Amino acid sequence: MKPRTTIRDVARKAGVSVGTVSRVVNGHPSVTEAKKRAVLQVIAELGFRPDAAAQSLRRGTNRTLGVVIPDLRNPFFAELMQHIELRAKERGYSVLFASSDEQADSEAELIANLARRKVEGVVLVPSNRAERIANPDGVRLVVVDRRIAGHPFVAADHRAGARMAAEYLVSLGHRRIACLSGPENSFVARERLAGFMDVMAPRLAEAGLDPASCIISAPFDYEGGREAAKALLADDGPRPTAVFACSDQQAIGVLRTAFDRRITVPDRLSVVGFDDILISDLVAPRLTTAAQPLAAIANCATDLLIGGEPLDAAASHIFPCAMVLRETCAPPL
Amino acid sequence: MKPRTTIRDVARKAGVSVGTVSRVVNGHPSVTEAKKRAVLQVIAELGFRPDAAAQSLRRGTNRTLGVVIPDLRNPFFAELMQHIELRAKERGYSVLFASSDEQADSEAELIANLARRKVEGVVLVPSNRAERIANPDGVRLVVVDRRIAGHPFVAADHRAGARMAAEYLVSLGHRRIACLSGPENSFVARERLAGFMDVMAPRLAEAGLDPASCIISAPFDYEGGREAAKALLADDGPRPTAVFACSDQQAIGVLRTAFDRRITVPDRLSVVGFDDILISDLVAPRLTTAAQPLAAIANCATDLLIGGEPLDAAASHIFPCAMVLRETCAPPL
DNA sequence: TTGAAAGCGCTAACAT
């Protein structure tokens, strides 16, 4: 790594002062066209790039956003991350990424580290356990996907989305519908379960059924769905004719178990997922799902942080989901 | 964001000089136990965290790695990214992420920006088009997955992996084996195709067949596999009894098309993928694939950069693949 | 062992 060319090198070679060079670099208006051209010329010649550390030290900020996400192996988060980085880049920002690995207690540490690095804000997708988040440095923070009280929150309307999914299943004629929920400590799981219950509770009561009988909790990943489906699709007693899974990954796990059990989808079992991750459209059969407007969520969170607006309660944004009807649902036999 | 506590605040409150505080923070030995304790105490009280920008400006480096990756929506890259960040974090480093969106011409710009931010090194997964990469700032660079001449290279042995896959198919008794290759300008695609041909060329020659007849190129993603499979599995002429896809995503796309065409896998068509991404184990049937040792690759690249060792040709590492036998292969009917 | 002080490269306030 050769010694960087500094603003002084540029100033000397261009025969101007460092102040002028700085003004040119930062687009300050009061520089004559001639000097500006000369400076720009020298900058190009020398390949000068302002040192970000020096700028950061001086300005107290450095056009960087932090993103803390549980696990990029979850395709939903990976897609979210991709969208955030894209938007940030468009606006001239860089992104520091840190994964919390679903460890709620590591989040504070991660955020503190980002604060130390002078990020202008951080997008946090809290781990399932996180009930509150320590933010002693007062970093600008936007919470995405999973709500944390007291912080601006950007997410899909999980509950309404789940309601749509349940209603769709009901409209198809299903009555025995199981809900494959997420971890019990998960905000998202609770919301989606609530949406499901908004639709199902009255019907269940009418039929004299215990709501608990049609709910099962499992991790949001493929494996969780696959395992839970083993219980759901057991041969004892009446099987559900439809399953609403709280994530596409779970739903794909359900598809997998159904395949193993020779239960054809959608003929003998309808399945609805949630999220609309990329593979949902590729599995066989294609997954019907409640789609989250991922790009809108990512852009909103990013813009909120970059915009410099006050991050109060009013900054929260909830986006509606949309059902994407594909091949995993049909009326019950 | 309240005004940060600085090293001077700590020094004043602890009744020592800033130099001493700095020495304590950096674990310099020559500080008496008493002062050290006092300083540590004050640091804890004040919640002091050294300003990364100031450290960076002074030291010229800042315990940060850059990662440039084409697209996190590709699960292989997302998993790679996750592993890199994990390893970096273990070693006390942060990660700046930038996606190149498969635009070869944006990579230089991205790297220059990372250089400006004083990263200690960058992990680059070049876009398919990239033949060389401009690195005017002399950033420490490790190229992963796709080779670029003149740079240290960490990757799986694509060619040998493809050879294993082809041999496996042959050992099962397949003779009409198609290769679903990647984009023609892709290093990885070329390597894997070459491995496939190492095994198949002699057999093809023996049978008097044109090698080109069993090769088709497509993007590495799901859609690419699905579309290419439509041609591969067309009803005109003899269909291949097996397909070697150059990525798991393609392979899953093939599975999808086979399903649509009512071609049962593995009975009437065997499929082998490459990479062993997480979903490979979840699709139905489970995908047999040549697994890349992803963690080893990520760790090696990360350690190379952090280690500070010279990044010459000798720094390259090639890791062997391993066949993961699951459910998509069987002897031909 | 410890304190004092010189910058690292830049921006912005001030002077001209």
Next chain:
DNA sequence: ATGTTAGCGCTTTCAA
């Protein structure tokens, strides 16, 4: 319009 200069917060000589 432009040059000069004082720091931003830290690490690291250099002296004591």
